Amino acid sequence: MTDVSYKDLSINGLWKNNPAIVQLLGLCPLLAVTGTVVNAIGLGLATIMVLVISNSAVSLIRGVVSDAVRLPTFVMIIAAAVTCIELLMQAFTYELFLILGIFLPLITTNCVILGRADGFAAKNALGPALFDGLIMGVGFTVVLVILGALRELAGTGVLFANMDLLFGPQAVNWQIVVMPAYQPFLLAILPPGAFICTGLIIVVKNLIDSTIKKRQNALKERPVKGSKRVRVTGAVS
Amino acid sequence: MALLRLTSPHAHGPMSTQRVMFCVLLATVPGVLVLTWFFGYGTLINIVFGAAVAVGCEALALTLRRRPLGFYLKDLSALVTAVLLCIALPPYAPWWLIAAGVASSILLAKHFYGGLGYNPFNPAMVGYVVLLISFPVQMTAWAPPRGLGPVPGFLDALQACFNPAGFDGITMATPLDVLKLNNSFLIEDLWSENPQFGRWGGVGWEWVNIAFLAGGAWLLYMRIFTWHAPVAMLVSLALLAAIFYDGGSSASGGSPLFHLLTGATMFGAFFIVTDPVTSAVSLRGRLIYGALIGALIYVIRVRGNYPDAVAFAVLIMNFAAPFIDYYTQPRTYGHSRKRGES
Numbered sequence: 001m002t003d004v005s006y007k008d009l010s011i012n013g014l015w016k017n018n019p020a021i022v023q024l025l026g027l028c029p030l031l032a033v034t035g036t037v038v039n040a041i042g043l044g045l046a047t048i049m050v051l052v053i054s055n056s057a058v059s060l061i062r063g064v065v066s067d068a069v070r071l072p073t074f075v076m077i078i079a080a081a082v083t084c085i086e087l088l089m090q091a092f093t094y095e096l097f098l099i100l101g102i103f104l105p106l107i108t109t110n111c112v113i114l115g116r117a118d119g120f121a122a123k124n125a126l127g128p129a130l131f132d133g134l135i136m137g138v139g140f141t142v143v144l145v146i147l148g149a150l151r152e153l154a155g156t157g158v159l160f161a162n163m164d165l166l167f168g169p170q171a172v173n174w175q176i177v178v179m180p181a182y183q184p185f186l187l188a189i190l191p192p193g194a195f196i197c198t199g200l201i202i203v204v205k206n207l208i209d210s211t212i213k214k215r216q217n218a219l220k221e222r223p224v225k226g227s228k229r230v231r232v233t234g235a236v237s
Numbered sequence: 238m239a240l241l242r243l244t245s246p247h248a249h250g251p252m253s254t255q256r257v258m259f260c261v262l263l264a265t266v267p268g269v270l271v272l273t274w275f276f277g278y279g280t281l282i283n284i285v286f287g288a289a290v291a292v293g294c295e296a297l298a299l300t301l302r303r304r305p306l307g308f309y310l311k312d313l314s315a316l317v318t319a320v321l322l323c324i325a326l327p328p329y330a331p332w333w334l335i336a337a338g339v340a341s342s343i344l345l346a347k348h349f350y351g352g353l354g355y356n357p358f359n360p361a362m363v364g365y366v367v368l369l370i371s372f373p374v375q376m377t378a379w380a381p382p383r384g385l386g387p388v389p390g391f392l393d394a395l396q397a398c399f400n401p402a403g404f405d406g407i408t409m410a411t412p413l414d415v416l417k418l419n420n421s422f423l424i425e426d427l428w429s430e431n432p433q434f435g436r437w438g439g440v441g442w443e444w445v446n447i448a449f450l451a452g453g454a455w456l457l458y459m460r461i462f463t464w465h466a467p468v469a470m471l472v473s474l475a476l477l478a479a480i481f482y483d484g485g486s487s488a489s490g491g492s493p494l495f496h497l498l499t500g501a502t503m504f505g506a507f508f509i510v511t512d513p514v515t516s517a518v519s520l521r522g523r524l525i526y527g528a529l530i531g532a533l534i535y536v537i538r539v540r541g542n543y544p545d546a547v548a549f550a551v552l553i554m555n556f557a558a559p560f561i562d563y564y565t566q567p568r569t570y571g572h573s574r575k576r577g578e579s
Contacts, residue, residue, distance in 0.1 A: 186370055186373075
């Protein structure tokens, strides 16, 4: 394939082609488990790891697998990676594993992962494929975490609750009570809140994009003022 | 000489949005007065505060969307939404509850979708459901009606709204709550055991419903809406209640008259179901739309988890309104009855 610049890959994964808010892929976990920051980070890390493993593996075997059987092969690879991650989480972060529940095995069916495997890793060398998996995963995770923070804040008035589930006992005190005596706003924690918050994040992203575009247009050289058509009547000065 | 040539139709519609909305506001007056009589000043404070928040939210949304402020504020639609929502809220609701509900109605249900006329869901009911699923405790705390408990004075009502922590309110189960939790009494015994039940419906509630019925009848007389949707809703609700009345056994869902005159039945039938934006358009479609809302109200009231069901039933049928319209397109003059033939 042609050369890929790592800078372009980063911009694509984090902003221009962000899997969660531009491609709108993998919405199922995005909407289901981002009720708190810790859930979002947990699922995000798992997704990053699966993306990196599956992208590298797919890239390595891209010359061997024929086109006809490529999708089943990719799914097998992804499923194997997900199983590994699931077992790891079960071993090290058991409580978080219980909270995330079915959404961990469901990473297998996350369209982001199959999309990157088929759309990028299957056509690129190991280095770029691995980097693409990492940066796409990070882009996805950043959105998950923002969404988790918004929903946790709106839903309970607290940030970073239960971080010890993921980071061990030293994280017990990371909880920040932003609004004391806050009446829990259940809607934000329920799935409709996820839809509304995701919509708002997309709005903000599009707003930023359109502002940047406007500024760039303003900076461009303006064409010479006045009509370029040939004047055919009246006095020619 | 240039002649002014007019082509038909020449009919002039005197109904502006502003006039329709103003009529709806006027028609809520008897209901609000009766609510205030039975439950105290809470409802009035709800409405005044809610209306102020609604105008603020509307102005904010219009500014952000760069729409003319005066033109859209003058159509009174935001006020109607706020008033309808605040009537549905329990009296003595804390201020943040009202503000959150009105903001969800105006911003989420109305302006996110493009403003008046573009909203697929009834804004007041969206606000109500947002509150009901988010704050179930505050939303189900109804005060006892006059005659069954003390009715707080004006200052107490103000305090309940703006300093909820300092207000010691009394709440009482509504008749629908009592009926919902009943699993052993015959209907007759239930009515004699519980003071909440009045002559036909609940104490106070029956008069509230009759007042809203009167307001609705006036709107019908003024031709603000057609009779189809509300009548279909009331008939289907009464019919289902009659079929499943079960002779007043302990498993009974209550009598038809009870269902017609309790909870938000009349308010829903004449002020919510008749919303021209979110209901079905054709007359036949409105009959189906109203009848299905009535059926859903009965099913959710008797079998669901929530005591009253008008908001849920209306939102569910708002989803279905375009679908109903698709299948009930009126025959155009000169075309045959069969679809697709001319």
